Amino acid sequence: MTGQEAIAYIHSRFGVGKKRGMHNLEILLGMLGNPQERFHALHVAGTNGKGSVCTYLQSALSAQGYRTGAYTSPYLQSYHERICVDAVPVSDDDLGAAVAQVRAAVEQMEARGLGAPTEFEVGTATAFVHFARAGVDYAVVEVGIGGRHDVTNIIKPKVGVIVSIGLDHVKILGDTVEQIAYEKAGIAKPGVPLVVYPQCGSVMAVIDYCAQAAGTTVTRVLPGAVHVLRQDRFGATFCVDGFEPEISIFLPGDHQVYNAATALAALLALRDQGAALSDDAIVRGFEAARWHGRLEWVRPDVLIDGAHNCQGAAALADYLQTYLPDEDIALVCGVLRDKDYPQIARQLARFARSACVIAPDSHRALGADDFAAELARCGVAVRTFDGFDQAFAAASGTVTVVAGSLYLAGEARTALMARSQPG
Secondary structure (H helix, E strand, O other): OOOHHHHHHHHHHOOOOOOOOOHHHHHHHHHHHHHHHOOOOEEEEEOOHHHHHHHHHHHHHHHOOOOEEEEEEOOOOOHHHHEEEOOOOOOHHHHHHHHHHHHHHHHHHHOOOOOOHHHHHHHHHHHHHHHHHHHEEEEEEEEOOOOOOOOOOOOOEEEEEEEEOOOOOOOHHOOHHHHHHHHHHHOOOOEEEEEEEOOHHHHHHHHHHHHHHHOOEEEEHHHEEEEEEEEOEEEEEEOOEEEEEEEEEEEOHHHHHHHHHHHHHHHHHHHHHHOOOOEEEEEEEEHHHOOOEEEEEEEEOOEEEEEOOOOHHHHHHHHHHOOOHHHHHHHEEEOOOOOOOHHHHHHHHHHHOEEEEEOOOOEEEHHHHHHHHHHOOOOEEEEEEOOOOHHHHHOEEEEEEEEOOOOHHHHHHHHHHHOOOOO
16 A cells, blocks of 8 residues: 555545544554554643644653654644654655555454444554554654543553643533533543643643542643743743753744643653653753744744644734734734634734735635635735735735644645755
8 A cells, every 4th residue: 555545545534433432443453453552652632732742752752762653633744744753754655554454454343343433543543553563662642632532542651741721622622611621631541640731720620620530640830930041033941940951942932931841741750650761861852842833934034833723823923922023924824614713813913914815725714705804804904815825925024924724834834845945
């Protein structure tokens, strides 16, 4: 099976099977010999920051010399990015081999009337098969949606992590942050330390309740214990009480300091369980961590950021108002219709006087005219375009910001990286 055939097969499972619960995946993994039991895992849930925390964790573990897998979603430019070993996306050959093994098990499962695995279940099984075949020591596994009923919750990790919680996927998880926190905190398991990013009091109370019910402990990352020493638009240097070395990161934004501090707490919890993990490896790993499409400067005058929900859009606006307050910012944007796009528009309007609007390349995209109308209500001068190239060419400012959807971020990154290649 080729890489493209493998991806086509995974996507062919869209709309198949049940969307919640681990029953299908439990059967499928059992038929595959339970590959998830052949490596240690760290499990990361939350609304914003999951991918960044996964990147810090993977990079530090790799710096220590562990062979480390990372299963994240969504991807920006290629499906292969979702399944990495030591930050290298799975190859076509390895993806094809893993999917062929999973497909055979799915066909056997369906022939026996044992269930019909979904697209995400097939993708998750593929990642676990690849990690087992690659002989990883650790796998950093990002929750898809929620946590309690997410299929990734089938793993038995060494450490669980909950990052920033906000309002997203409200039709699935609930329309209050407390309801969403309850779903996210469903990753808590007996005896598995749970590390938590700074949260508001009501959210923290829910997490504490779920952790106590599950029979585990909670380590909170306390803002007062994190001390920023230097910071600019490209990253920061900070220290954390109880960890002697200074840490430098090159993922921009104030929130990244707390994402990194959360990853540090998770690594220290892993070290407390006997993992060989030096301070030096953590520092080197954090310095090397990169996460594309999130406050990423792809050119000196072009910034790409997913900003795909209210919390993400607010973080982008905060960043630009802090580090580029006097720039004339040209916005290229588009959003998905299942997000709170009126609130996203209000956040983007904090820094953009004009915007070139398109519909992201997704069946979930909000029409360009509809989002343009929301931005216009916020006082932004808008124009709509049929595609990214036209919108980007029309954007006029000292800095161009591409934001509003990870689908758009990926499309933009692909187009802009192609332009930078010689020939």
